[in-house]
Amino acid sequence: MSIIYFLIGCSVLLALAFLSAFFWAQRSGQNDDLYTPSVRILLDDDEEPKEDK
Amino acid sequence: MTESILSEKTVCYHCGEDCLTTRYRIEDKPFCCQGCKAVYSILADNNLCTYYNFNDHPGATRARIDKRFDYLDEPQIVTELVDYTDDKLTIVTLYIPHIHCSSCIWLLEKLNKFNPAVYYCRIDFLKKQLNIKYDTQNITLRGLVELLYDIGYEPVISLQDVIKKQNAIPKDNLVQRIAVAGFCFGNVMLLSFPEYLGLSEFEQSFKHFFGWLNILFSLPMVFYSGREYFESAWNNLKNKVLNIDFPLALGIAVLFLRTITEVLTQSGAGFADTLCGLVFFLLVGKFVQRKTYHHISFERDYRSFFPVAVQVITEAGEKPVPLSDLKVGRRIVLRHNEIIPADAILLKGEALIDFSFVTGESVPVSKTLGEIIYAGGRQTSEAIELEVIKPVSQSYLTQLWNNEAFARSNDNRMQTFNERVSKYFTSVLLMIATGSLLFWLPDWQRGLAALTAVLIVACPCALALSTPFTMSAALSIFDRNLFYLKNTAVVEQLARINTIVFDKTGTITTATDNHIDLTGQLNDHQKQLIYSACSNSNHPLSRMICRYMGNLTKLPVEKYGETPGKGIVARIGESEVKIGSGRFLFGRYKDDANATKVHLMVDGEHLGHFTFRQHYRDGLHNIGRLDSDYQLFLLSGDSNHEQNELLSVFKEADSMHFNQSPQDKLDFVRFLQRMKAKVTMIGDGLNDAGALKQSDLGIAVTDNVNNFSPGCDAILDGRAFSKLPLFLRFSKSTVKIIHASFLISLTYNLIGLSYAVSGMLSPLTAAILMPLSTATIISFTSIATHIAAKRRNLI
Numbered sequence: 001m002s003i004i005y006f007l008i009g010c011s012v013l014l015a016l017a018f019l020s021a022f023f024w025a026q027r028s029g030q031n032d033d034l035y036t037p038s039v040r041i042l043l044d045d046d047e048e049p050k051e052d053k
Numbered sequence: 054m055t056e057s058i059l060s061e062k063t064v065c066y067h068c069g070e071d072c073l074t075t076r077y078r079i080e081d082k083p084f085c086c087q088g089c090k091a092v093y094s095i096l097a098d099n100n101l102c103t104y105y106n107f108n109d110h111p112g113a114t115r116a117r118i119d120k121r122f123d124y125l126d127e128p129q130i131v132t133e134l135v136d137y138t139d140d141k142l143t144i145v146t147l148y149i150p151h152i153h154c155s156s157c158i159w160l161l162e163k164l165n166k167f168n169p170a171v172y173y174c175r176i177d178f179l180k181k182q183l184n185i186k187y188d189t190q191n192i193t194l195r196g197l198v199e200l201l202y203d204i205g206y207e208p209v210i211s212l213q214d215v216i217k218k219q220n221a222i223p224k225d226n227l228v229q230r231i232a233v234a235g236f237c238f239g240n241v242m243l244l245s246f247p248e249y250l251g252l253s254e255f256e257q258s259f260k261h262f263f264g265w266l267n268i269l270f271s272l273p274m275v276f277y278s279g280r281e282y283f284e285s286a287w288n289n290l291k292n293k294v295l296n297i298d299f300p301l302a303l304g305i306a307v308l309f310l311r312t313i314t315e316v317l318t319q320s321g322a323g324f325a326d327t328l329c330g331l332v333f334f335l336l337v338g339k340f341v342q343r344k345t346y347h348h349i350s351f352e353r354d355y356r357s358f359f360p361v362a363v364q365v366i367t368e369a370g371e372k373p374v375p376l377s378d379l380k381v382g383r384r385i386v387l388r389h390n391e392i393i394p395a396d397a398i399l400l401k402g403e404a405l406i407d408f409s410f411v412t413g414e415s416v417p418v419s420k421t422l423g424e425i426i427y428a429g430g431r432q433t434s435e436a437i438e439l440e441v442i443k444p445v446s447q448s449y450l451t452q453l454w455n456n457e458a459f460a461r462s463n464d465n466r467m468q469t470f471n472e473r474v475s476k477y478f479t480s481v482l483l484m485i486a487t488g489s490l491l492f493w494l495p496d497w498q499r500g501l502a503a504l505t506a507v508l509i510v511a512c513p514c515a516l517a518l519s520t521p522f523t524m525s526a527a528l529s530i531f532d533r534n535l536f537y538l539k540n541t542a543v544v545e546q547l548a549r550i551n552t553i554v555f556d557k558t559g560t561i562t563t564a565t566d567n568h569i570d571l572t573g574q575l576n577d578h579q580k581q582l583i584y585s586a587c588s589n590s591n592h593p594l595s596r597m598i599c600r601y602m603g604n605l606t607k608l609p610v611e612k613y614g615e616t617p618g619k620g621i622v623a624r625i626g627e628s629e630v631k632i633g634s635g636r637f638l639f640g641r642y643k644d645d646a647n648a649t650k651v652h653l654m655v656d657g658e659h660l661g662h663f664t665f666r667q668h669y670r671d672g673l674h675n676i677g678r679l680d681s682d683y684q685l686f687l688l689s690g691d692s693n694h695e696q697n698e699l700l701s702v703f704k705e706a707d708s709m710h711f712n713q714s715p716q717d718k719l720d721f722v723r724f725l726q727r728m729k730a731k732v733t734m735i736g737d738g739l740n741d742a743g744a745l746k747q748s749d750l751g752i753a754v755t756d757n758v759n760n761f762s763p764g765c766d767a768i769l770d771g772r773a774f775s776k777l778p779l780f781l782r783f784s785k786s787t788v789k790i791i792h793a794s795f796l797i798s799l800t801y802n803l804i805g806l807s808y809a810v811s812g813m814l815s816p817l818t819a820a821i822l823m824p825l826s827t828a829t830i831i832s833f834t835s836i837a838t839h840i841a842a843k844r845r846n847l848i
Contacts, residue, residue: 001256001259004259005262008244008266011240011243012240012266015236015239015240016236018236019232019233019236022232023229023232026228026229026232031228032177033177033178033179033180035178035179036158036175036176036177036178036179039155039158039178040158040162042155043107043155043158043159
């Protein structure tokens, strides 16, 4: 059963990795604007201008 | 009716407004004005017409032209506006209220195609902000703003950029603290589960291992995530206030100490799970409560309304001077659409001032030479010269902001239910805790166990959560109905109001749609003549007449002359058309002051006149029905000619006060408050700013939430005005919901206490009770708020 010590160590390390990933995302401002990227991704780049609409 | 009247309305390809003329066209695309046409051709030249493919008519109307940004060349002003600058790179964030659709994002992030000196643009859509990095050598801030203006996105530039400031405040890492709390909570729950299910004899070594890990995870919980509760409780104790943070901090501390003791002495599993759950839920509650409107500012004062700089006449010509340096005696020049920054005397030019921001009255007022013009009006005709007679901060209206009454903090505001209750709650809790200790006294161990158990189980987690969850649910319901509250505490204030004071012009009347009545008969030809003459004029009244007439065919106008503020003379075919004020047409004429009239004359024959009346907002009669529960008052700066019409709403003539100055309004609100009334002031313009601030709850009514509105606690969109009684009733329901959820959480506390006083609280009971009560409270408040809103037809 001593494998549990190892498993718990792994799980805590993994969770810590995710926590630090979240901190990094928060610090680098990825969560500052949660709306605009959702619109931006739908806009095509360099579309040929259409004359009619 | 002629066929032309029935012809289909054409709308501007750029902005979607009705086209009053067919003058502006490119290929088959109609435009309402030269400005919109110009924007289209700029975009077409740069191959950016995809702009129009994402949305129909995404542009802003560009009916006004000729705007000056000279002041953006002043280094002193520029340094205050930009976020960062050096020789190569400048970073600036601009607020652009017109940002409203995906086309805006697409176009504004392609500024680089217009000018390669722009390196980077990013839009924050909800905040309506544009972040730009550009080459300092190759484009100036002025050039950049002019570019934005040319493509129809004029930034609002003011030195007191409150929106920026407001968004910068919440930097207390709440999200990070929740993340850490969630991380610890999850791990502690995982490690506590074996204990719930029971560990057999030979697994005891795990038990200690888990116990130590739990302590380890509790450390960041208490010292990082939960730290603010200790600080807040300590600060409040120093000020001799018992608020809800005190029992919370006590609970956290006791949970932590008891966990350490139990694990160290190996006497039990400790309460790490309860501790982590408690802090985590509390922080989530805090997060829910903090709702901010990025694009609305509630803290505006006159500085955000006035321009940044003004053109001053010096010996060397005109020079832009920052408003703060404007001195008495200076001569200033104001052009079309500029705002008068300080009280001044008119020296030169035709002044036609739109005071709609000040009074809500939309029809411009014409002023004669030598007259004093108060700050806040907007010049709507040609350039004028003025001499400043008062510094900006001491003008008639701006000094309302400097009233010493407003130096007070928010302490004078009504206490929330939570604040009142937690005082008693805390004292009772402390009494029970010491009582249970004394009861077991010879038995120290059992006594301490009982004392700590009481503090743990009675920790008012559910109580602390009921208000934020109810209020934030209520806030989003108000929000959906176009009523924006500054924060959650305002909901409770709204429920305790018993006196409502209304401003008249612009608040219960609309500033935009004036009511037009035509007195006299016109045949089709005469209508066409008048339409053709008016369509040449940009005066608001002419535009309203055009709209009233519908889309008629325009006859060619041979001669046209407009005297600003007076009227129009036009020669169309064989006829001479004169449209304007009585004095303009007849020489001597006494206009009655009650309504604005425009007289019509064709070939010397007086055909009648248009009367412009203010249009009451829809649902004004609903307001009248409030008089059973509320005292209603009306304060108006106008004379009392509408008193009879308003009697149907306000019932008694005593409750209507006319000819009120801004200071009178403020004094009246203060007088009501001295009579122990809880007053809400509902107003719109700068002239209500003092009363809005003085009242217990200031509500600003506006037709466009992005426009200027004076500082207040809540902003009501004009379209939702008729729902005001529903809002008031709904706010009362939410307070009832908070009371009910308080009772529920109290019941849980009593159940827990019955275990606790005996000193027999097992960690499992605590670990079940705490999340159970939290879950009950959260679901109860959200369901009850939803039902209450549904009953009032608010969703």
